[in-house]
Amino acid sequence: MTSTTADDGTAEADTDTDAETDETDTLTLVEAVRDALYTELSLDERVMILGEDVGENGGVFRATAELVDEFSAERVVDTPLAESGIVGTGIGLALSGLRPVAELQFMGFSYPAFDQLVSHAARLRSRSHGQYSVPMVIRMPYGGGIRAPEHHSESKEAFFVHEPGLKVAVPSSPADAKGLLIAAIRDPDPVVFLEPKLIYRAFREDVPTAAYEVPLGEASVRREGADVTVYTWGAMIQPTLIAADNVAGEAGIDVEVVDLRTLSPLDTETIVESFERTGRAVIAHEAPKTAGVGAEIAATIQEEALLYQEAPIRRVTGYDVPMPLHELEEYYLPQAIRIEEAIRETVSF
Amino acid sequence: MTSTTADDGTAEADTDTDAETDETDTLTLVEAVRDALYTELSLDERVMILGEDVGENGGVFRATAELVDEFSAERVVDTPLAESGIVGTGIGLALSGLRPVAELQFMGFSYPAFDQLVSHAARLRSRSHGQYSVPMVIRMPYGGGIRAPEHHSESKEAFFVHEPGLKVAVPSSPADAKGLLIAAIRDPDPVVFLEPKLIYRAFREDVPTAAYEVPLGEASVRREGADVTVYTWGAMIQPTLIAADNVAGEAGIDVEVVDLRTLSPLDTETIVESFERTGRAVIAHEAPKTAGVGAEIAATIQEEALLYQEAPIRRVTGYDVPMPLHELEEYYLPQAIRIEEAIRETVSF
Amino acid sequence: MSTQNDAEQYGHSATTYGDDKPIRILDTDGTVLPDAEVPDLSADELVSMYEDIKLARRFDQRAISLQRQGRIATYAPMTGQEGAQVATSYALDDQDWLFPTYREHAAKYVHGMELESLLKPLCGHRDGYAIPDGVPIMPEYIPIATQIPQATGMAWGNRLQGNPERAALCHFGDGATSEGDFHEGLNFAGVFDVPVVFVCNNNQWAISVPRDHQTASETIAQKAAAYGIEGIRVDGLDPLAMYSVTSAALQKAKNPAEDDRRPTLIESVQYRYGAHTTADDPSAYRDEDEANAWREKDPLDRLQNYLTATDILDDELEAEIDDRIESRLTDAVETVENATTDPDSMFDHVYAELPDRLRNQRDRLRALREKYGDDAFSEVLE
Amino acid sequence: MSTQNDAEQYGHSATTYGDDKPIRILDTDGTVLPDAEVPDLSADELVSMYEDIKLARRFDQRAISLQRQGRIATYAPMTGQEGAQVATSYALDDQDWLFPTYREHAAKYVHGMELESLLKPLCGHRDGYAIPDGVPIMPEYIPIATQIPQATGMAWGNRLQGNPERAALCHFGDGATSEGDFHEGLNFAGVFDVPVVFVCNNNQWAISVPRDHQTASETIAQKAAAYGIEGIRVDGLDPLAMYSVTSAALQKAKNPAEDDRRPTLIESVQYRYGAHTTADDPSAYRDEDEANAWREKDPLDRLQNYLTATDILDDELEAEIDDRIESRLTDAVETVENATTDPDSMFDHVYAELPDRLRNQRDRLRALREKYGDDAFSEVLE
Ligand SMILES: Cc1ncc(C[n+]2csc(CCOP(=O)(O)OP(=O)(O)O)c2C)c(N)n1
Ligand SMILES: Cc1ncc(C[n+]2csc(CCOP(=O)(O)OP(=O)(O)O)c2C)c(N)n1
Ligand SMILES: [Mg+2]
Ligand SMILES: [Mg+2]
16 A cells, blocks of 8 residues: 655655646645645535634634634634543534544643543444444644744654554645545544644645545655665654755665654555565654654564564654753754664664 | 562562561452552551542452551542542642552543643653652553453553653562552652552462562563563463463473563563573563554564564554453453464464 | 431532422422422323333342343442433433433433343443444443533534534433533533533432532532533432423523523432442442432332322233333343354454454454364453 | 723623622722722832832743744743732742742742743753742643642642641633633542632633633632632732732631631633733734723733822832843843753653663763764754
């Protein structure tokens, strides 16, 4: 289930698309999120948005800008300040036949809703033996690097990946953001949709104006290479691509970069297929190292492809410390330099 | 930091102990938990217990039986039914100078308290740059196998292991239960203390009557062997030891069993040291496979000891599904048969 | 016969009795209280309600005995509370949604679940919590209070989709009112003015914790003020009062008058006669005298007295009812005990489509079972 | 001059004005209201309170301008709310605990934090939230409402340890009252009767969500009834009223009368003049006229008028105060901007003792920095 895309990160080539025209807009990632919401609100009257400050204010990151004007305060709803209430009522809304897209303002504020997410959203299909389902998206800006105060830079995707019944998607480009979010909204199961806010406005790219899906569960090869694979996602794609270029230029190391895009269910096939070609891997993520998603990827690779393994799989991650205040966040986050060093070590093992 | 103990699971030999006598009581695991609480309530007036039904009722598993009569309703406190309130006030109690031991009735009911645990208990020391700390224990019975309804069989230790600032301990025997719990209560940091309720009353062993600590952060070799190491903890020690005996008898395979005892911080030294001797490993845990603590152990081993690795490290775990109702839980949990099969596959790789 | 004793039982303290006296229609001896308005139910409906309450009580006894024999797992009895359960479900329209806890067996039965469905989770079948097609009931909620925001969301969704006459009725206990989800769910209900009725089954205990240790608020009904919605106290051992109040609350939820808000919090003042569950021993924390005082107001007896006094019920009808109940119970137990579960089904319905990882796990389990047989999996786990 | 306009601002709707009129001592023009009792504060204390409010206002302006220049990170202004912040902290004894949010800069300053400590987190230093020895203030709470059960626990702990006269004062906003932790924290406080004062800074907005969309309850003070504790509404723009009410609440918390419960919920009715934070643009969701109406009741102006009218304050003293404020601010900014953080310190204080895993991570980062230099880490992250 691999989809190979060009270095520029667009994913048009092989995505399922309802597009009837070739029209595109040049959008940032957060604009593409808004475009996906706009598109689905237009196409499907069951879709609604709820969260703190998503209405008049258009979301603290403007991901829902002006949607309330277009679609009414019944479909784009400012809620009271209560995350368990948002996810809990969202579950009820989904059960009633709607397609709620809940925004939690930052991943660090998703924990009050943790019980509703893991005990109910994730399990109501299984509990009811398929009778009920929770087709709901829970959007959360996540990750560091924006000089934000504590709790605003969380990257704890592993919490959601560990819970059966949830899906977890993370775009790394505007085009993927739109396609993955549309796929998430149309998905019959609850999807935690993580938005790397560091790259919300970092760059623009052409995004089809029509509706299209980037299927959940499919990783994407962002850069092809023969010597070592770097597995990563979200905002860490950028330093990884820089690191790949640097080691190519300086040391002639040919790096493949796999953007996982969906963290649950993991695309084991693409992960293993790439590894079987390169025999070496580095994993880069922002979350703390211990018990992060990187551990699952490394464990899976050695389980499925040990005979191809030529070096230890290194993890370049956030440290096992609370995210520090912003003066040190550049040391905390996987920088290109750290990824380069790990690539060199892996290749020269 | 290895402590090697006899097959019978006692850990007396090398634990720090305040014992002045050699007296022992023959206790079940849950009685040993109660004994630890009794001991610390007696020795340290700052220690108090809070939770649902811990008072008159003595806890739904009787872990606090009669403690309220011994120590008063001010030190053994029945709280309102509110887990975030229990952990949140527990944090305040700890900050005020007390040593609260909170009971959450089942791990499946810890999620309403998740925010207080991960955003505050775990981080207040770091946030205040060492000025404040949260010397608190959060006890939770966990794991399946007791024919309990949904939510009563959770095993999501990975959630807590992934959060820097928390410690996570899991005893697998009465003697360890007492020593680890006393260490946890005396620890200056918040400890999530997981009690494998499947073996609450499964067997008895001699437990010193005096106070003693089993240090946090030290794994224990429960069975020595040369061919393959099985890493496990809690109730899964039992099927693992059975599996080890079975493969020894049938196929002459010599299995080492490492009981991790503390899942955070992980005792990497003992993990790697054993692996360097056996070169092969199986990991057994009840939690769902994906992004479980087993992934971290496998990832760590290949990172630190790839050159010793002779076979893929297999994980025998709960499946990536919600714990089924009790008719199927024997299929869900790692049974000896599943562990045996994995050992054979690993050894014959 | 509202005695002082009564006041102590119903109110937080005797002094609050005046204001917060729970609504009651049938006095504790089954006579209609002066000024009380008996709800408009036909003789047949009243008999049927009586039969359902009686069935509930027998179901309870049967389930407890099955549990003692080790034939089913832990069970949460409802004796003393069945009157309120049956009455609230009688107040529902067929299409209204029911959000039950682990204790609302009778409420579910009356709203459309077969007895078999009530027993299934107790037998641990994989599909234990499955809901039959077209029955608007949620699987029981075990984590306390989590159903409350979900019921609000369901009612809100119905209103948004132009069906405000499809209400949600949400059960929970007195203990549940301490959870954050109670607060958030009621607050959302007030803000979005959704067609929901919250029924707090205040049975005076949350396992071993008594009501007055759960909160310092004098009544639970008064908590409604914090959400700008109506709160009302009812004698939960009076099925007619429960029926009247719940019907009115549902009516208001669906078609509120000009100044009314749709949601209502009903505090149903009742008592758990028995243990919290079959795993619980109430003698550890409470006095049997207390329970006995409440048993004096028993809902089944009250309704029986009322129906006998009004010539709706006689010995013959009673005998017919008893026979029907016994044979239904026997059939249900037999059906459920004969069912078994395919281990493969554990992997079903985790997602709409089975992901590769899960398929591999399922296949591996299948292969192991083929190789070693199912007996290899029934080893003692401990 | 309690006008109709006033009623609309303070109450949920004009009709509730009568009952829930917030307590006020200084009228909006700074004159003492008839029947009002001015708290027993010396001239020096009043001047010092005035100076602190003025300092707070200047701090706010300075911080906003530093943020605009990119010298500090996102800042949460307090203009309009400083009067209440300063007054509540004046009511505290030195040993009382303060639980602040991200907005209570002035409350912290008055209770013992240096200006430097207020600026540090804004500069992103590792030790930004560090608290100086002996200052009983918690690091600011960013996740909404989480401090509430913790403050209850602190007060409870003090009481259990025989120090009920050591109270906790816990700040939070109107938005925070919707969170489950508000509910659980107040409920525990009621049940365990602990010496805590909850101050809800109802500034009418939670970012863009107005107070009447936050809850359908008419006032926030009335939510206290759900917990069996006292609720009280105060004009949060009247520093003397805030001081009086908070002092009385603290007194009751520490030494309650026979039938009193210790905890109090104070609803401080106020307004956020400016943006939620420097990252927020209020024109997207609210009308500047509304803010202007509240500015008419400004706490600084009111106190100034009162102090001038009572001859406590004159131009000379005012000038002295201004000078002191400016030089303190300048010093503080300089000190903090010159500080830097050692990357190693990220690994400190995660646990009391550094675990092996963390030591390895720290050593690896050290080695990399040595090899490549710190510049290699300041690459643009995007
Ligand atoms: C979140 C959560 N915490 C704890 C429990 C364990 N528990 C099960 S029932 C119960 C008491 C519930 O009391 P109440 O709400 O009054 O309902 P009742 O059982 O009396 O009907 C508790 C603490 C749970 N199921 N969920
Ligand atoms: C749990 C949580 N959810 C969301 C946020 C994001 N957030 C920060 S401030 C705020 C509004 C708070 O409003 P209020 O409680 O009235 O306090 P105010 O800012 O007005 O002082 C929100 C939603 C947060 N910090 N924590
Ligand atoms: Mg109850
Ligand atoms: Mg506010």
